[in-house]
Amino acid sequence: MDLAALALSAKLASLTTLALLVLGLPLASWLAGTRFRGRFLIEAVVALPLVLPPTVLGFYLLVGLGPRSPAGHAFEAVAGHPFPFSFTGLLVASVLYSLPFAVQPFTAALAGVDRRLVEAAHTLGVSRLGTFARVTLPLAWPGILAGAVLAFAHTLGEFGVVLMVGGNIPGRTRTLSVAIFDHVEALEYGAAHRTAGLLLGVSFVVLAAVYGLQRQAFFRWNGR
Amino acid sequence: MERSLSFEIVRRFARGPTVEARAAWPLSGDPVTVLFGPSGSGKTTVLRALAGLDRPDAGAISFDGEAWFDAARGVFVTPQARGVGLLFQEYAIFPHLSVSANVGFGLHRLGRAEREGRVAELAERLGIAELLHRRPAELSGGQRQRVALARALAPRPRLLLLDEPLSALDAPTREALRAELRHLLESSGVPAVVVTHDRTEALALGDRLAVLVEGRIRQVGPVHEVFSAPADVEVARVVGTENVFPAHLSRLPDGLALVRAGAAELVAVDPGAVEGDAYACIRAEDVVLEPAEDAHLSSARNRLAGSVVSRRDEGPLVRVAVDCGIRLVALVTRASAERLELAPGRRVLAVVKAPNVRIVPRAG
Numbered sequence: 001m002d003l004a005a006l007a008l009s010a011k012l013a014s015l016t017t018l019a020l021l022v023l024g025l026p027l028a029s030w031l032a033g034t035r036f037r038g039r040f041l042i043e044a045v046v047a048l049p050l051v052l053p054p055t056v057l058g059f060y061l062l063v064g065l066g067p068r069s070p071a072g073h074a075f076e077a078v079a080g081h082p083f084p085f086s087f088t089g090l091l092v093a094s095v096l097y098s099l100p101f102a103v104q105p106f107t108a109a110l111a112g113v114d115r116r117l118v119e120a121a122h123t124l125g126v127s128r129l130g131t132f133a134r135v136t137l138p139l140a141w142p143g144i145l146a147g148a149v150l151a152f153a154h155t156l157g158e159f160g161v162v163l164m165v166g167g168n169i170p171g172r173t174r175t176l177s178v179a180i181f182d183h184v185e186a187l188e189y190g191a192a193h194r195t196a197g198l199l200l201g202v203s204f205v206v207l208a209a210v211y212g213l214q215r216q217a218f219f220r221w222n223g224r
Numbered sequence: 225m226e227r228s229l230s231f232e233i234v235r236r237f238a239r240g241p242t243v244e245a246r247a248a249w250p251l252s253g254d255p256v257t258v259l260f261g262p263s264g265s266g267k268t269t270v271l272r273a274l275a276g277l278d279r280p281d282a283g284a285i286s287f288d289g290e291a292w293f294d295a296a297r298g299v300f301v302t303p304q305a306r307g308v309g310l311l312f313q314e315y316a317i318f319p320h321l322s323v324s325a326n327v328g329f330g331l332h333r334l335g336r337a338e339r340e341g342r343v344a345e346l347a348e349r350l351g352i353a354e355l356l357h358r359r360p361a362e363l364s365g366g367q368r369q370r371v372a373l374a375r376a377l378a379p380r381p382r383l384l385l386l387d388e389p390l391s392a393l394d395a396p397t398r399e400a401l402r403a404e405l406r407h408l409l410e411s412s413g414v415p416a417v418v419v420t421h422d423r424t425e426a427l428a429l430g431d432r433l434a435v436l437v438e439g440r441i442r443q444v445g446p447v448h449e450v451f452s453a454p455a456d457v458e459v460a461r462v463v464g465t466e467n468v469f470p471a472h473l474s475r476l477p478d479g480l481a482l483v484r485a486g487a488a489e490l491v492a493v494d495p496g497a498v499e500g501d502a503y504a505c506i507r508a509e510d511v512v513l514e515p516a517e518d519a520h521l522s523s524a525r526n527r528l529a530g531s532v533v534s535r536r537d538e539g540p541l542v543r544v545a546v547d548c549g550i551r552l553v554a555l556v557t558r559a560s561a562e563r564l565e566l567a568p569g570r571r572v573l574a575v576v577k578a579p580n581v582r583i584v585p586r587a588g
Contacts, residue, residue, distance in 0.1 A: 116312050116314070117316050117319075119275075119303070119316075120310065120312060120316040120375075121318075122276075122277070123276075123277070123304075123306075123309065123310040124309075124329050124330030124376075124378075125333075125379055126304065126329070127304060134329075135318060138320045139320055
C-alpha cells in the first residue's frame with residue numbers, strides 16, 4: 001500500500017479544497033450578483049479547465065511560472081524554491097485545474113438564494129459579511145458542500161497536471177493516481193488493485209454522503 | 225423645522241420610462257402615506273430608493289434633516305444605516321430560521337435577554353406569541369405577514385416601507401387583514417409608506433395619497449381629497465371616477481347602515497357589523513340627476529337636493545358637480561345634460577341607490 005502517496009493525495013486535495021473555498025466563494029459571489037457585461041468572459045475562463053487537456057494547463061503553467069519567467073522569479077522569491085516539481089507548485093496547479101468544479105456549483109448555489117432575503121437582512125441593519133454568514137451560507141451550503149466535495153474528489157483523481165508540473169517524486173509530488181500508473185507500468189497489478197480500489201471506495205462514500213446530506217437539507221427547509 | 229421626508233428620485237432604465245419622482249411630506253401627524261399608481265408607474269423603484277437598496281441615478285433623499293442620498297455631493301447612506309423597516313411583497317421570511325429568530329434577526333446588537341424580551345413584546349403585540357417556535361413553512365399567509373411586520377418593527381425603525389403588503393394573500397384573508405393592518409400601522413407610531421395599486425387598499429390604509437403616473441408624482445394630499453378632486457385628467461384616470469367622503473357609520477335595521485358624510489346623510493347596505501369611521505365611495509356613473517321640481521316615486525333610497533356647482537364636458541359625457549351637503553360628482557350623457565339644462569346654479573336631485581354607496585371601514 002502506498003501510504004505516503006495516499007497521505008500526499010489527501011493533503012493536496014484538502015489544501016486545494018480549502019484554497020478553493022477561500023478564493024472561489026468570493027469569485028462565485030461576485031459572479032452570482034454582478035451586472036457586469038463582461039461576466040461571460042470570466043465565466044469562460046473559469047470553465048476552461050473543463051475542456052482543456054491537463055497537459056495544456058500544465059504546459060502553460062511550466063512556461064508561465066518556470067524559473068525563466070518573471071512570475072517564476074516571484075514565485076521562487078516567495079516560496080523559497082522553484083515552481084516545477086514542488087508541492088506548492090502542485091497545489092497552485094490543482095487549484096486552477098479544479099476551479100470550475102468548485103466555482104460553478106458555488107455560483108449556482110449562491111444565485112439560488114432569494115435576493116430579497118439578502119436585502120431584508122440589509123434593511124434589518126446586518127452588514128454584508130454578517131448577511132453572508134447568517135443568510136446566504138446557511139441557505140446555499142448544500143451547493144457549496146457539493147462544490148467542495150467535487151473539487152476534493154477531482155483533485156484526488158487528477159493525473160496529467162500532476163505529472164506535468166509535479167513529476168513523480170515520492171513523498172513530495174507522487175500522488176495516488178501517479179502511483180497507480182507506476183504500478184501498472186511495472187505490471188504490479190496487485191498493488192494497483194489495492195490503490196485503485198481504495199480511491200474508488202473513498203470517492204463513492206464521499207459522494208453518497210454529500211447527496212444524502214443534500215436530501216436531508218431539502219426536507220428540513222420544506223418543513224417535513 | 226418640521227420633521228419631514230423629501231425626495232427627488234431619478235432612475236433611468238434601459239427599458240421602460242424614466243422614473244423622476246419628487247415629493248415631500250411631514251413625518252408627524254398622519255402616519256401612513258400611500259404611494260398609489262398603476263403597475264409599471266415606478267412605485268417599487270421609489271420604495272427601493274428610500275430603503276437604500278437601489279441607488280438612484282440622480283436626485284436626493286432627505287429624512288428628518290438627514291441626507292440619505294445626494295447625487296450632487298456623492299452621499300449615499302447604506303440600507304443598514306438608514307434604520308428603515310421594509311415589508312416585502314412576499315414577506316421574504318428567512319426559511320431556515322424559526323419565527324422567533326426571524327423576528328429577532330435585526331436585534332443582533334442587543335444582548336440575549338434584551339433581544340428575547342423585545343421579540344416577546346412584538347410577538348404579543350402582533351398576536352404571534354404561539355407561533356414563535358414554528359418554522360416559516362408551517363405559517364399561513366396572514367401569519368407570515370405578521371411575522372414579517374414584527375421583524376421589520378423589532379429594531380425600532382424610523383420609517384416603515386411596505387410593498388403591496390396585502391397582494392400575497394387570498395381575497396378573503398385580504399379583506400380580513402386590511403383593517404387590522406391599518407390598526408397596526410397606526411399603533412406602531414412609525415411613519416409608513418405603503419405601495420399599492422389597489423384603490424380599496426389605499427382608502428383603507430392611507431392617510432395621505434401620493435399618486436404616481438409614469439414615473440412622476442402628480443398629486444399628494446389627503447386620501448379622500450385626491451380621490452374626489454384629482455388634480456388633472458391623468459390622476460383622475462388612475463384613481464378612477466369616485467366620490468369619496470370621510471364618513472361616520474351607524475347601524476340601521478334591515479341590514480342597512482346610516483352614513484353621515486359632511487352635512488349629508490346617506491343610506492348604504494351594512495358592510496358587516498362595522499360602526500364608526502369609514503370612507504363612503506360612490507362612483508360618478510352611479511349618481512342619477514333629476515330635476516328638483518319633479519318629485520316622483522322611486523326605489524332609490526338616497527335623494528339629495530342640491531345645486532350644480534360646475535360642469536365639464538368630456539366627449540360624449542358630462543361631469544357635473546353638485547353641492548348637496550357633500551360635493552357629489554355625477555357622470556351623465558351630453559343629451560341628458562342638455563335636457564336637464566345642467567349649468568351652475570341649477571337645482572337638482574342627486575339620486576343614489578343604497579347598494580351603490582360602498583363602504584371602506586377604517587381601523588376596527
